[in-house]
Amino acid sequence: xxxxxxxIPIAVIGGLTxxxxxxxxxxxxxxxxxxxxxxxxxLIGLLDEWQDHPPMPxxxxxxxxxxxxxELLVGLIVNRWLGWGVWDYSDMPGNLWGQVCPQFxxxxxxxxxxxxxxxxxxxxxxxxxx
Numbered sequence: 841x842x843x844x845x846x847x848i849p850i851a852v853i854g855g856l857t858x859x860x861x862x863x864x865x866x867x868x869x870x871x872x873x874x875x876x877x878x879x880x881x882x883l884i885g886l887l888d889e890w891q892d893h894p895p896m897p898x899x900x901x902x903x904x905x906x907x908x909x910x911e912l913l914v915g916l917i918v919n920r921w922l923g924w925g926v927w928d929y930s931d932m933p934g935n936l937w938g939q940v941c942p943q944f945x946x947x948x949x950x951x952x953x954x955x956x957x958x959x960x961x962x963x964x965x966x967x968x969x970x
Contacts, residue, residue: 846966847882850959854881857958861951870926876914880907884952885959896953903952908945915939 858877862869884903888894916939918924930938 846963847886849966850885850962851878851882853962854878854955854959857881870924872914872918872924872926876910880910881955881959884955885963888956888959896956899956900949900952903955904945904948907948907952908940911944912936912940 855874855876855878858881859869859874862873880903883906884899887902887906888899891899915927916937918926919928919939920937928938929935929941929944932941932943934943935941
């Protein structure tokens with residue numbers, strides 16, 4: 841139960857952080873990006889814990905894969921099915937249905953590194969060092 845309680849604020853902070861990054865990058869965001877960002881942030885951190893801190897390059901690839909897969913799933917739901925138009929990568933080379941593209945998959949590598957570092961720091965602050 842303590843692990844769950846630690847990860848709830850971590851997810852919230854991760855979601856808010858991602859929304860802030862989006863506002864800086866695109867000038868706007870959407871509440872679904874907070875939910876998706878928080879989920880991705882938590883999953884990346886949990887992978888680090890479940891695998892007992894594997895090498896950072898592996899964590900970065902795993903994190904980018906998680907984010908890209910969830911971005912595709914959420915994009916198909918919120919953009920294609922519901923028609924909310926939260927993002928559209930149709931103009932990006934190599935995109936898949938306008939929902940994911942290689943350029944942003946590469947960006948998730950860098951953000952995954954930051955997520956692992958920040959999530960570990962948050963555990964330390966919470967007295968639950970990983």
